[in-house]
Amino acid sequence: xxxxxxxxxxxxxxxxxxxxxxxxxxxxxxxxxxxxxxxxxxxxxxxxxxxxxxxxxxxxxxxxxxxxxxxxxxxxxxxxxxxxxxxxxxxxxxxxxxxxxxxxxxxxxxxxxxxxxxxxxxxxxxxxxxxxxxxxxxxxxxxxxxxxxxxxxxxxxxxxxxxxxxxxxxxxxxxxxxxxxxxxxxxxxxxxxxxxxxxxxxxxxxxxxxxxxxxxxxxxxxxxxxxxxxxxxxxxxxxxxxxxxxxxxxxxxxxxxxxxxxxxxxxxxxxxxxxxxxxxxxxxxxxxxxxxxxxxxxxx
Numbered sequence: 050x051x052x053x054x055x056x057x058x059x060x061x062x063x064x065x066x067x068x069x070x071x072x073x074x075x076x077x078x079x080x081x082x083x084x085x086x087x088x089x090x091x092x093x094x095x096x097x098x099x100x101x102x103x104x105x106x107x108x109x110x111x112x113x114x115x116x117x118x119x120x121x122x123x124x125x126x127x128x129x130x131x132x133x134x135x136x137x138x139x140x141x142x143x144x145x146x147x148x149x150x151x152x153x154x155x156x157x158x159x160x161x162x163x164x165x166x167x168x169x170x171x172x173x174x175x176x177x178x179x180x181x182x183x184x185x186x187x188x189x190x191x192x193x194x195x196x197x198x199x200x201x202x203x204x205x206x207x208x209x210x211x212x213x214x215x216x217x218x219x220x221x222x223x224x225x226x227x228x229x230x231x232x233x234x235x236x237x238x239x240x241x242x243x244x245x246x247x248x249x250x251x252x253x254x255x256x257x258x259x260x261x262x263x264x265x266x267x268x269x270x271x272x273x274x275x276x277x278x279x280x281x282x283x284x285x286x287x288x289x290x291x292x293x294x295x296x297x298x299x300x301x302x303x304x305x306x307x308x309x310x311x312x313x314x315x316x317x318x319x320x321x322x323x324x325x326x327x328x329x330x331x332x333x334x335x336x337x338x339x340x341x342x343x344x345x346x347x348x349x
Contacts, residue, residue, distance in 0.1 A: 104241035105248030159232035278317035
């Protein structure tokens with residue numbers, strides 16, 4: 050028996066054939082496993098996206114749901130996705146039949162739309178295929194699996210505008226939710242941070258709000274101690290003259306600038322992360338940014 054060490058196997062033609070055969074078998078096995086887990090849906094278009102950054106994409110991985118869940122709570126992202134829309138973005142007319150909400154930036158050069166529709170009309174495969182490519186778009190990144198799709202790229206031939214689109218199957222497979230954002234490349238940084246937040250909240254709330262929710266005025270009921278806590282934590286410089294009766298359910302004018310609650314107010318009630326406020330007539334008026342209705346008015 051030879052005492053030669055294993056690593057000194059002669060580099061004969063037969064040895065190379067054996068090595069190549071093993072490698073090909075391993076590659077085939079991995080391919081079958083990928084198809085079994087639907088990873089064949091993941092598809093890169095024309096290489097990585099510019100600067101290797103795809104805002105809001107699931108490149109971080111669905112398998113890291115637990116890690117993202119922890120970060121979600123640390124960052125105190127709201128569970129009401131509409132609360133993420135910057136307060137100076139204007140709401141526009143939208144398709145009420147699709148539950149659409151559409152907003153445009155103060156400069157008018159960027160916009161976002163959130164919508165949903167029933168999922169019974171088409172199979173998930175057919176539905177997602179229809180959103181993979183849209184006329185007038187140069188897709189630089191596309192990732193798709195059985196129940197979601199992310200598409201990202203440029204909107205025009207000059208590459209002066211970008212788009213981001215996300216479609217996700219929610220409500221235990223009964224409803225599709227959509228996010229579309231279009232913006233100029235010159236405003237990339239702030240808008241893409243917004244996309245990151247919107248996308249993350251979409252993931253964590255995909256099965257939330259599937260039932261008809263009660264109105265905000267019935268949801269928020271602060272105790273006297275909570276009211277005092279909120280009132281003392283809110284800066285009083287944001288005073289406005291609403292020119293209206295501060296009644297629960299009344300709608301604040303859309304041109305009124307709403308303010309985010311300071312971090313210390315979340316200790317009074319965590320639901321404030323989903324709401325906004327203004328100060329009127331020495332009262333802290335709590336407003337639901339989804340429909341600009343008053344959900345509470347706290348007196349000193």
